[in-house]
Amino acid sequence: xxxxxxxxxxxxxxxxxxxxxxxxxxxxxxxxxxxxxxxxxxxxxxxxxxxxxxxxxxxxxxxxxxxxxxxxxxxxxxxxxxxxxxxxxxxxxxxxxxxxxxxxxxxxxxxxxxxxxxxxxxxxxxxxxxxxxxxxxxxxxxxxxxxxxxxx
Amino acid sequence: xxxxxxxxxxxxxxxxxxxxxxxxxxxxxxxxxxxxxxxxxxxxxxxxxxxxxxxxxxxxxxxxxxxxxxxxxxxxxxxxxxxxxxxxxxxxxxxxxxxxxxxxxxxxxxxxxxxxxxxxxxxxxxxxxxxxxxxxxxxxxxxxxxxxxxxx
Amino acid sequence: xxxxxxxxxxxxxxxxxxxxxxxxxxxxxxxxxxxxxxxxxxxxxxxxxxxxxxxxxxxxxxxxxxxxxxxxxxxxxxxxxxxxxxxxxxxxxxxxxxxxxxxxxxxxxxxxxxxxxxxxxxxxxxxxxxxxxxxxxxxxxxxxxxxxxxxx
Ligand SMILES: [Mg+2]
Ligand SMILES: [Mg+2]
Ligand SMILES: [Mg+2]
Numbered sequence: 336x337x338x339x340x341x342x343x344x345x346x347x348x349x350x351x352x353x354x355x356x357x358x359x360x361x362x363x364x365x366x367x368x369x370x371x372x373x374x375x376x377x378x379x380x381x382x383x384x385x386x387x388x389x390x391x392x393x394x395x396x397x398x399x400x401x402x403x404x405x406x407x408x409x410x411x412x413x414x415x416x417x418x419x420x421x422x423x424x425x426x427x428x429x430x431x432x433x434x435x436x437x438x439x440x441x442x443x444x445x446x447x448x449x450x451x452x453x454x455x456x457x458x459x460x461x462x463x464x465x466x467x468x469x470x471x472x473x474x475x476x477x478x479x480x481x482x483x484x485x486x487x
Numbered sequence: 488x489x490x491x492x493x494x495x496x497x498x499x500x501x502x503x504x505x506x507x508x509x510x511x512x513x514x515x516x517x518x519x520x521x522x523x524x525x526x527x528x529x530x531x532x533x534x535x536x537x538x539x540x541x542x543x544x545x546x547x548x549x550x551x552x553x554x555x556x557x558x559x560x561x562x563x564x565x566x567x568x569x570x571x572x573x574x575x576x577x578x579x580x581x582x583x584x585x586x587x588x589x590x591x592x593x594x595x596x597x598x599x600x601x602x603x604x605x606x607x608x609x610x611x612x613x614x615x616x617x618x619x620x621x622x623x624x625x626x627x628x629x630x631x632x633x634x635x636x637x638x639x
Numbered sequence: 640x641x642x643x644x645x646x647x648x649x650x651x652x653x654x655x656x657x658x659x660x661x662x663x664x665x666x667x668x669x670x671x672x673x674x675x676x677x678x679x680x681x682x683x684x685x686x687x688x689x690x691x692x693x694x695x696x697x698x699x700x701x702x703x704x705x706x707x708x709x710x711x712x713x714x715x716x717x718x719x720x721x722x723x724x725x726x727x728x729x730x731x732x733x734x735x736x737x738x739x740x741x742x743x744x745x746x747x748x749x750x751x752x753x754x755x756x757x758x759x760x761x762x763x764x765x766x767x768x769x770x771x772x773x774x775x776x777x778x779x780x781x782x783x784x785x786x787x788x789x790x791x
Contacts (some may be wrong), residue, residue: 337765338642339489339734340790344773346782365772383770385734385790390748391769422492430491430537441546448540461489465533465543469496469634470519472626474776476496482773486492486537486790490642582689583644596694612642617685617695621648621786622671624778628648638790639646639688 336427339385341378347478355433355440355481356447356464357409357454362438366481369398373408375433375464377484379451380408380415382431386487387424400469412454428461429487434475440466488578491537493530493637499630507585507592507633508599508616509561510608514590518633521550527585527616530635532567534583538639539576558614564606567592580613581639586627592618616635640730645682645789650790658761659737659744659785660751660768661713664676666742670785673702677712679737679768682787683755684719686735690791691728706791718760732765733791738779766770 346351351365356375360485366372380392389395394413395418396403418425429451433440444464452462470475499505503517508527520523532544541547546565547570548555555563571578581603585592596616604614619626648715651657655669660679670676675680693699699722700707700715707715723730733742748768756766773780 336488336640338790339767340492340736340788341769342736342738342773342788344776346510346774346776359653367684380734381771384733384737385769386732388732388734388752388764389769391771393745393770394745403770419618421532428489428538429652430538432492432494432533432535432543438698443543458542463491463536463537463540463542465493466545467495467533467543469626470498470632472496472498474631474780476626476772480774484492484494484636484788486490490650494642541659557670560730580641580690580692582686582692583687584644584646584695586646593698600692612692615643615689615694617645617689618697619647619685619695621778622650622784624648624784628778636644636646636788638642 336403337386337437339382339487341381341385343374343377344480345372345374346480346483353379357450358443358446360443361439370403370406371408371450374481376408376412376481379429379431380412380487381428382421382485382487387422388417388423389418389424409454416455426455426457429485431483432461432465432467434467434469434482436478489538491534491639492601493533493537495529496545496632496634497524498632507604510598512590513596522555522558523560526633527539527558527583528564529583530582530637534581534637534639535567539571539574541570547548554564561606568607578607578609578639581637582615583635583637584617584623585621586619586634588620588628588630617623640715643686643791644674644686645689647681648786649676649678650781650784654725655698661754662747662750664742664747674707674710675712678785679788680712680716682789683735684716686789686791687719687723691723695724707783713758719736720759730759730791733789734767735787735789736769736771738771738786739783740772740780742762756758
């Protein structure tokens with residue numbers, strides 16, 4: 336068994352969709368990035384790649400490659416799963432925490448978990464998504480961006 | 488075996504008790520929160536719940552519920568352990584890092600470990616508590632708050 | 640099997656060498672600290688010590704001890720490995736993410752992995768080093784310092 340950790344941050348800006356764990360969340364701002372900037376899935380992918388000693392998402396999906404412009408991170412997660420499979424790994428379980436002052440994410444958590452479990456083809460109870468705030472402190476507290484941490 | 492991660496932040500304010508790992512630490516400020524705001528135990532509980540795919544502490548102990556007003560996080564940790572037991576899990580080991588510019592936490596670490604091991608009913612050497620600073624940087628460096636990260 | 644997590648931060652200042660994962664990186668600033676301030680190896684050591692319930696690097700290598708002034712963190716990592724061995728542990732795998740707005744770390748990652756695997760005497764494919772930015776946000780985004788997170 337191997338373990339890995341992921342950490343990612345994206346800036347919150349007006350006029351972008353907010354997509355987290357593959358769920359589009361109704362909100363006046365969204366995350367800036369080359370792909371859909373799904374910070375939760377990015378942290379998950381980095382944890383999975385890390386556990387398999389396959390580098391990180393910047394190595395596999397460079398943000399200078401036009402192929403990944405606006406791509407859904409669900410598609411990238413599927414590619415990560417293929418990479419793991421090729422190396423003979425399967426996902427045992429994973430846990431991710433989304434750090435966001437707002438919006439309230441509780442209504443979307445279950446769908447995020449199902450999305451991730453579906454793409455990775457593992458049981459729902461091997462996936463956990465949590466949300467927390469930083470109580471108004473730091474860049475997440477000032478709502479300049481969202482962060483996510485994951486282990487797998 | 489399953490793994491999970493926890494991350495939590497609370498603001499440091501005058502006139503509150505500073506409670507970390509179940510230890511009351513003599514200090515002119517303390518952590519603001521609905522419960523006792525024990526940021527270390529909150530991160531630990533989120534890691535444990537995450538590993539078991541049981542959501543997070545916000546789901547189990549909503550900060551809008553008057554039942555949890557001022558509650559000791561040691562009591563909440565016991566409840567988390569019961570939830571794990573009901574699902575057939577036992578705690579293998581856990582590790583937490585408290586991010587605090589001040590005060591020096593070294594004198595309290597051993598008691599925190601014993602507290603956590605005691606509540607979870609596991610051997611002392613399956614629990615580890617660490618402390619670090621952010622060298623004056625960020626919200627923890629400015630002593631606006633404390634953060635904690637855990638894995639289990 | 641045990642797991643641990645590490646988190647460390649050092650300030651970025653002119654006139655110091657930038658050493659990450661045991662690699663000296665050509666850059667006009669470097670990390671401030673009592674040792675060589677290798678934030679990546681510090682997070683790795685804390686994750687390893689945490690997994691073994693051996694405390695943290697502050698306990699084993701106090702920054703008030705002149706013995707550790709300017710010491711290479713590669714030497715400290717070797718000492719950590721000895722401590723683990725004495726307790727009957729061996730390293731299964733580890734993953735670390737370096738949080739740095741700049742410089743680009745991709746050209747140095749492979750050497751960092753080889754350094755860590757070499758000191759710990761484990762296969763190269765049990766070590767993973769990742770890099771990410773915080774997209775200009777927070778103290779790492781303002782290039783006031785670098786951070787690192789690890790699991791082992
Ligand atoms: Mg990203
Ligand atoms: Mg809390
Ligand atoms: Mg350090």
